[in-house]
Every structure is written in structure tokens, then in C-alpha cells.
Amino acid sequence: MKKFIRLLIGSGENCADIRYITGISTPDDFxxxxxxxxxxxxxxxxxxxxxxxxAKAGVETVCDIDFGGRSRIAIITRIAEECRxxxxxxxxxxxxxxxxxxxxxxxSVTAEENTFFPQREFKTPAEADAVTAAQRxxxxxxxxxxxxxxxxxVSGNFIHYNGNVxxxxxxxxxxxxxxxxxxxxxxxxxxxxGAQGAQPHNAGSGPLKANSPIVMDIFPRSPETxxxxxxxxxxxxxxxxxxxxxxxxxxxxxxxxxxxxxxxxMYGAAIHCAAEAILEKHHFYTGSNEQGQFxxxxxxxxxxxxxxxxxxxxxxKARTALKGGEVVTVEPGLYYPEWGGIRLExxxxxxxxxxxxxxxxxxxxxxx
Amino acid sequence: MKKFIRLLIGSGENCADIRYITGISTPDDFxxxxxxxxxxxxxxxxxxxxxxxxAKAGVETVCDIDFGGRSRIAIITRIAEECRxxxxxxxxxxxxxxxxxxxxxxxSVTAEENTFFPQREFKTPAEADAVTAAQRxxxxxxxxxxxxxxxxxVSGNFIHYNGNVxxxxxxxxxxxxxxxxxxxxxxxxxxxxGAQGAQPHNAGSGPLKANSPIVMDIFPRSPETxxxxxxxxxxxxxxxxxxxxxxxxxxxxxxxxxxxxxxxxMYGAAIHCAAEAILEKHHFYTGSNEQGQFxxxxxxxxxxxxxxxxxxxxxxKARTALKGGEVVTVEPGLYYPEWGGIRLExxxxxxxxxxxxxxxxxxxxxxx
Numbered sequence: 001m002k003k004f005i006r007l008l009i010g011s012g013e014n015c016a017d018i019r020y021i022t023g024i025s026t027p028d029d030f031x032x033x034x035x036x037x038x039x040x041x042x043x044x045x046x047x048x049x050x051x052x053x054x055a056k057a058g059v060e061t062v063c064d065i066d067f068g069g070r071s072r073i074a075i076i077t078r079i080a081e082e083c084r085x086x087x088x089x090x091x092x093x094x095x096x097x098x099x100x101x102x103x104x105x106x107x108s109v110t111a112e113e114n115t116f117f118p119q120r121e122f123k124t125p126a127e128a129d130a131v132t133a134a135q136r137x138x139x140x141x142x143x144x145x146x147x148x149x150x151x152x153x154v155s156g157n158f159i160h161y162n163g164n165v166x167x168x169x170x171x172x173x174x175x176x177x178x179x180x181x182x183x184x185x186x187x188x189x190x191x192x193x194g195a196q197g198a199q200p201h202n203a204g205s206g207p208l209k210a211n212s213p214i215v216m217d218i219f220p221r222s223p224e225t226x227x228x229x230x231x232x233x234x235x236x237x238x239x240x241x242x243x244x245x246x247x248x249x250x251x252x253x254x255x256x257x258x259x260x261x262x263x264x265x266m267y268g269a270a271i272h273c274a275a276e277a278i279l280e281k282h283h284f285y286t287g288s289n290e291q292g293q294f295x296x297x298x299x300x301x302x303x304x305x306x307x308x309x310x311x312x313x314x315x316x317k318a319r320t321a322l323k324g325g326e327v328v329t330v331e332p333g334l335y336y337p338e339w340g341g342i343r344l345e346x347x348x349x350x351x352x353x354x355x356x357x358x359x360x361x362x363x364x365x366x367x368x
Numbered sequence: 369m370k371k372f373i374r375l376l377i378g379s380g381e382n383c384a385d386i387r388y389i390t391g392i393s394t395p396d397d398f399x400x401x402x403x404x405x406x407x408x409x410x411x412x413x414x415x416x417x418x419x420x421x422x423a424k425a426g427v428e429t430v431c432d433i434d435f436g437g438r439s440r441i442a443i444i445t446r447i448a449e450e451c452r453x454x455x456x457x458x459x460x461x462x463x464x465x466x467x468x469x470x471x472x473x474x475x476s477v478t479a480e481e482n483t484f485f486p487q488r489e490f491k492t493p494a495e496a497d498a499v500t501a502a503q504r505x506x507x508x509x510x511x512x513x514x515x516x517x518x519x520x521x522v523s524g525n526f527i528h529y530n531g532n533v534x535x536x537x538x539x540x541x542x543x544x545x546x547x548x549x550x551x552x553x554x555x556x557x558x559x560x561x562g563a564q565g566a567q568p569h570n571a572g573s574g575p576l577k578a579n580s581p582i583v584m585d586i587f588p589r590s591p592e593t594x595x596x597x598x599x600x601x602x603x604x605x606x607x608x609x610x611x612x613x614x615x616x617x618x619x620x621x622x623x624x625x626x627x628x629x630x631x632x633x634m635y636g637a638a639i640h641c642a643a644e645a646i647l648e649k650h651h652f653y654t655g656s657n658e659q660g661q662f663x664x665x666x667x668x669x670x671x672x673x674x675x676x677x678x679x680x681x682x683x684x685k686a687r688t689a690l691k692g693g694e695v696v697t698v699e700p701g702l703y704y705p706e707w708g709g710i711r712l713e714x715x716x717x718x719x720x721x722x723x724x725x726x727x728x729x730x731x732x733x734x735x736x
Contacts, residue, residue: 013556014382027556028677049660050567070685096467097460097479109466116595170550177545180554183537187553188381188395188591199418201395203591223556255511292417309396318439 004089006034007071007081008116009098012226017116019092019226021335023056024096024273031075035083042075073101091116117320121303121311122325124276124288128349130222131304131327134229135347136216137184139362140174140231143215149368150172154238168192171216179220184229187308190217197234197341200298200333200360210332210336211238211365213248213340219308228308230329232345236367248366252281254332255344258300258314260326264354265266268318272300275332284334291337301329304347316336325352327359372457374402374446376484377440377466378512380594384674385459385484387594391424393625399443403451410443411436441469448475459484489671489679490693496717498590499515499672499695500727502597503715505550506586507730509543509557513584516542517736522606536560536572537586538678547588552597555676565602565709568666568701580617581708582715587676598697599728600713604735615702615710615717617732618650623701623712626668626682630696632722636686640668643700652702662704668696672715695718695727 009032010018012025018032019025022041027126030051040060043051048063055061064070068078080086087108090099103148115121123131150169153163159166168191176186192204199213208214217232234251236244254275261271276286279296286295299315304327312318312326331345346360377400378386380393386400387393392408398419399410409430416431416484436446448454455476458467467477491499516539520529527534531646536559544554558570565583576582584653585600592603605611624641629639644654647664654663654682667683672695677690680686680694699713 032633045661045665046654052568090464092463094464094617095460096458096462096464096477097481099464099467100479111468124729170549173545173548173551177541180541180544180548181538183541185555186548200414203419265646288413297474298414307581 008032023271024051129226130225137179137182137220138229138231141178144178198337210344222263232343234342254278268314275300324354375456376400392419453719498593505547505552505588505600506597509546512546522596552588566703566705600711622646636682639682644670692722
């Protein structure tokens with residue numbers, strides 16, 4: 001069988017593959033290669049000491065100044081010389097400009113058609129524990145928000161806390177501060193009410209609405225392990241409209257039902273469709289009009305690990321079956337600009353043995 | 369002149385180029401193209417409503433389902449049809465796998481050799497204001513840390529605050545919480561003392577050392593504008609060793625001297641070398657031994673904008689001259705595992721008219 005050098009370039013902080021295989025987290029890009037039994041990270045003088053300490057067992061670390069120099073193509077040339085091989089396989093997201101330079105230097109470069117480390121999709125119990133640790137911080141952030149909302153008062157359409165109008169920005173900062181004190185990093189926490197909550201990726205801004213659903217989507221990352229958590233709850237401060245209560249019940253039913261479908265052999269698309277069916281059973285339909293999309297218009301879930309969105313997907317296009325080892329979100333949602341959004345998201349671990357464990361411990365309730 | 373379609377793919381959050389040109393910030397990747405006078409972002413149904421609202425004047429937004437479908441290659445094929453052009457120019461970091469698919473589909477793909485939007489290096493006053501706003505949050509975070517350190521007491525090698533041993537983790541969480549309440553996002557804040565402070569990228573962990581330099585490097589980002597701030601101060605709680613005081617004075621002199629060199633026509637390498645010369649004048653030498661690197665072994669500074677590290681560099685290899693419009697850090701540092709690290713970092717804006725403005729307003733002192 002022909003031997004290729006498998007080559008990666010990325011920062012430990014932004015490239016999940018390089019962090020997965022090396023265990024090294026850096027703000028700047030570095031090069032990693034794998035050839036036969038050799039796995040080696042090429043680090044700058046600035047990173048070499050920390051990288052050496054953090055590297056996983058079996059991963060060699062070398063300093064670029066002793067390994068071809070500081071330019072990428074010089075390092076790659078040195079790698080080719082040491083391996084006596086000119087054929088490289090790189091991930092699909094490898095930088096095109098560098099691949100072109102490698103070809104110009106006489107190397108062959110092929111993009112890996114599949115994920116670079118397919119085993120990343122299947123988590124060991126230790127990896128699931130790392131996700132769970134981040135999830136605990138998300139839950140602490142949510143608990144802080146709930147505490148603030150409980151201590152708040154409603155006045156007209158506004159919520160008052162400590163004498164001030166409660167805003168998305170303030171509630172988000174409080175959630176995120178709680179996460180930081182759990183030694184996790186918050187990232188893009190959503191606190192959105194009213195029409196903002198009807199846009200699933202709108203982080204929310206301005207005064208939060210009373211008597212209206214507040215979507216809180218919280219996804220912290222461990223700076224130490226790199227693994228993410230992911231949690232969404234939706235609450236109403238004050239009194240929910242009947243349609244909001246109905247939507248909440250439908251979304252909760254869809255979540256609880258589809259969580260039970262997370263089993264080896266189940267197809268992601270089938271699990272997604274089950275959620276759609278339950279929402280439609282409750283007369284919540286999906287479509288679009290001049291105002292934009294409404295209903296349930298995102299995938300039911302996604303894998304969570306060293307990336308916040310990774311394989312597998314639970315979506316209409318997910319044509320592979322679960323095998324065991326996946327950590328996935330289950331997050332049905334309903335969005336209508338007239339009254340806002342409801343999303344309820346749990347994290348589920350399907351163990352390598354096929355046992356399903358819910359990694360989320362947050363309570364479910366609508367009004368407070 | 370031959371016409372090319374300029375093509376980008378990335379998320380607004382992680383791809384500075386696509387955010388710069390479109391003004392759109394998304395967690396997921398989207399496609400942007402530019403052909404003759406047309407600039408167009410192709411967004412998923414999940415992002416189209418927010419994207420349309422956020423798009424810069426002159427940037428068209430279309431929904432992928434109305435524009436070739438959900439697959440990247442289908443969208444790109446549609447772009448080629450609409451432009452009646454099969455020749456694409458992409459940035460060097462464009463995903464290699466997609467470029468290969470484009471070639472297989474009959475398109476020509478060329479990597480841009482320079483930065484994709486060279487004008488990103490030169491900030492308008494409005495962009496400098498956006499950096500300054502993030503910098504104000506960094507300064508507020510620093511002020512919070514200084515307040516905690518002032519209220520702390522020294523006991524042996526430890527620092528006590530509110531009855532607890534003060535740790536890197538706690539101080540970082542307090543800095544970051546302050547940043548969050550200024551509606552900015554903290555990212556990788558460093559609070560490192562002792563030998564950890566001698567590793568420039570070590571974020572710090574465990575108890576902070578009394579009578580020893582504590583490096584605090586704070587770089588928040590505005591979620592709204594995407595622009596970063598960057599600030600470093602180093603302080604000693606208690607009494608600094610004479611060598612630490614000497615190093616602090618040398619680094620401060622190097623920073624203040626080199627800030628004055630930020631002028632149109634000055635070379636980044638020359639400014640860096642001036643800092644080196646000042647540190648050596650004070651008998652602080654750079655090198656490496658079995659413990660690793662010591663002295664001043666990183667670049668003096670880097671551009672700051674929609675990326676925390678961007679062009680131009682102030683480093684030995686920076687062979688281009690400043691022109692006007694750059695925002696750069698000036699951050700000399702000294703690192704010795706025996707006693708730790710000192711880094712003092714200001715941000716400087718060289719206006720398009722060639723006027724130098726220091727964007728940092730934090731005080732300079734060593735002991736507290």
C-alpha cells in the first residue's frame with residue numbers, strides 16, 4: 001500500500017483536529033505530520049516549551065528553527081526529506097495557497113475526502129466527561145440567570161432587576177461571569193426575547209421582554225481540554241401567552257421523545273423527522289413568508305466535542321446511522337416572529353456500548 | 369484585463385475577510401463573491417434574515433435555497449453561471465478540498481498571493497474607534513484586577529483575597545467578568561506569575577506568587593463590531609526583586625522609545641531592533657538553554673483589527689514600511705524562568721495622515 005504523509009496545519013485553539021491528535025493548544029498555527037509510526041508537532045520557539053509539556057504520549061515535538069526554519073514550505077520540505085516521501089494527504093480545509101506552494105515545490109497533495117480523524121466522532125468516556133464538565137458550567141450560568149429573573153419584577157413589558165431595566169446584555173454578562181468562575185470560557189451566549197428569539201442565532205440586545213419567551217443558549221468551552229458544552233432553555237418572566245405555552249409543551253415533547261431515539265443503528269434524518277412530526281401534530285408548521293422563516297427550520301441536533309458543531313448531524317440530510325460513542329445535542333425549536341422562539345436543548349451521550357446517557361441536568365419549566 | 373470572480377468562504381465570527389467586506393457576523397460558514405460591481409453574500413435560511421439586516425451598503429444578500437441549493441459546489445456553479453465566468457481567485461487560506469472540487473467541476477482557481485483585502489491593514493478613524501472601544505473594556509478589566517490586588521494581603525509567597533488564596537483562575541475570571549459587563553468578549557486572558565509568566569503564551573494557573581511579577585495580557589473583542597483590543601501590564605504584589613525592577617524599567621523604556629518610532633516610512637524590523645537594542649543596553653540578553661528560551665524572543669508588535677494578530681508586524685522579518693492607518697501593539701517583554709516575565713503593551717494608531725495616537729490609557733507602575 002502506498003504510504004502518504006498526513007499533514008495538518010492549524011492552531012490548537014481553532015483547529016480541532018490538531019488539538020485532538022497532539023493535545024497541544026496554541027493561539028498560533030503550527031504544523032503536525034504523521035508518517036508510519038511517527039507523529040510530530042513542529043512548534044515555534046514561542047510555543048515549544050508549553051507544547052512539549054502538553055503533547056499527548058507518542059507525539060514528538062520539535063522546534064521549527066531546528067527543523068527547516070520558520071517558513072512553512074521549508075518545514076514541509078524537511079518533513080518530506082526525513083520521511084523520504086513526497087506524497088501528502090491533507091484535510092479538506094487545508095489552506096489552498098500552501099497546497100499550491102507544495103505542488104510547485106514538487107510534492108503531491110491530496111485532500112482527505114472524509115473527516116481527517118473519523119474517530120473524533122466517537123467519544124471515549126473521558127471525552128464525554130470533558131463535555132460534561134463544560135456542561136456543568138453552562139448549567140451554573142443558567143442557574144444564575146434564573147436566580148436573577150426570579151428576583152426581578154415585571155412592570156408593563158419590561159423586567160426590572162436591582163432598580164434597572166433588565167437587558168439581554170446584562171443577563172448574558174451575568175451568565176458568562178458565572179461560567180468564567182467555573183474556569184470555562186463563554187462563547188456567544190444567547191439571551192434573546194421577542195422577535196429576536198425568533199432568529200435562532202440572534203444573541204439578543206436591549207431590554208428583555210416580560211411575558212414573552214426568553215431563549216438562553218449557553219455553550220461554554222473548557223480552556224484546558226478544549227471540549228464544549230451546549231445547553232438551551234426558554235423561560236417567560238411573568239405570564240406566557242396560551243400559544244407560547246402550547247409551543248413550549250410541543251417542543252418539550254419533541255425533545256423528550258427524540259432523546260429516546262438516540263440508539264445505535266438509528267439514522268440522524270429519522271430522529272430529526274420524528275421531532276418535525278411531533279411539532280406538526282401540535283399544529284406548528286414550518287415555512288417562510290415575507291418576514292422570513294417560521295416554524296422549525298434548523299437541524300434537531302449536532303455532535304459536540306472539540307468543535308461546538310461537529311459530526312454527526314441530526315438533520316434531514318443525515319444519512320448515516322449512529323454507532324455508539326457520539327455526543328449529540330437534541331434541540332427542537334419553534335420560531336414565530338409574532339411571539340418569539342422556544343428552544344429546549346439537552347446533550348446526550350451514546351456510550352460505545354450503546355447506552356444512552358443525558359449529560360444535561362438543568363430543570364425544565366416555562367414561567368417564573 | 370481578465371476578469372475573475374473573487375470568492376470567499378468563512379464564518380463572520382472566524383473569518384476576518386468575510387466580516388470586513390460584508391459586515392455580517394455568523395457562527396457558520398457562508399459564501400461571498402465579488403464580480404465587477406457586484407458583491408453578494410449567500411446565506412443559509414438560518415442566517416438570511418439577520419444577514420440582510422447587518423449587510424454593509426452595496427452588499428447583496430441571497431438565500432442559498434434560491435441560489436443553487438445547499439451544497440457549496442452547487443452555489444459556486446450558480447455564481448459562475450450568473451457571472452458568465454469560470455475563473456475564480458480565492459484567499460490563500462481557502463479550503464483546499466473545495467478548490468479541488470471546483471477544479472474537478474471545470475473552474476479555474478487561483479490563490480491570491482497577497483492579503484485578500486490589503487486595505488484591511490489601514491484603518492479608518494471609525495475602525496480605530498472600534499478598537500479603542502474594545503481597549504476601554506480591557507482597561508476596565510485591568511482596573512478590576514488592580515483593585516483586587518490592592519485589597520489583597522501578602523502572606524509568605526501567597527496573596528490572600530477575601531480569605532482565599534488568590535489564583536490565576538480567579539483573577540482572570542474577575543477581569544473577564546468586568547469585560548463582559550462592558551459588552552465585550554474576553555478571550556484567553558493571561559494572568560501568569562513566576563515561571564509561568566516567563567512563557568509568553570501561558571495563561572497561568574494555580575496560586576499567584578507574591579513579590580513576583582504577574583503578567584496580565586487582556587484582549588477583548590467587540591461582538592458587535594468584531595474589532596479587538598490588546599493590553600498588557602505587569603505588576604508585583606509586595607516587593608519586587610532588584611532584577612525585576614531593572615527589567616521593568618528597561619521594558620518600559622523600550623516601549624516608550626519605540627512608540628515614538630511609529631511613523632510613516634519606518635520599517636517594522638527597525639522598530640523591533642530598536643527595542644532589542646534598548647533591552648541589551650540594560651544587559652538583558654536573549655538566547656536559549658536546556659530550560660528553553662530567555663530574554664526577548666517574540667516580535668515587538670502586530671497589527672490589531674478584525675484579527676487579534678494581523679498585518680503589519682513589528683518583527684525582525686517585517687520588511688515593509690508603515691504607511692499610515694495601521695493599528696499596532698508595542699509590547700516589548702523580558703522572560704527569565706528564574707524570576708518570571710515582564711511585558712508592557714500599548715496600542716498605537718498611526719492615522720491615515722501620519723499622526724500617532726496611543727489608544728491605551730492604562731497607568732504604568734510595578735509594585736502595589
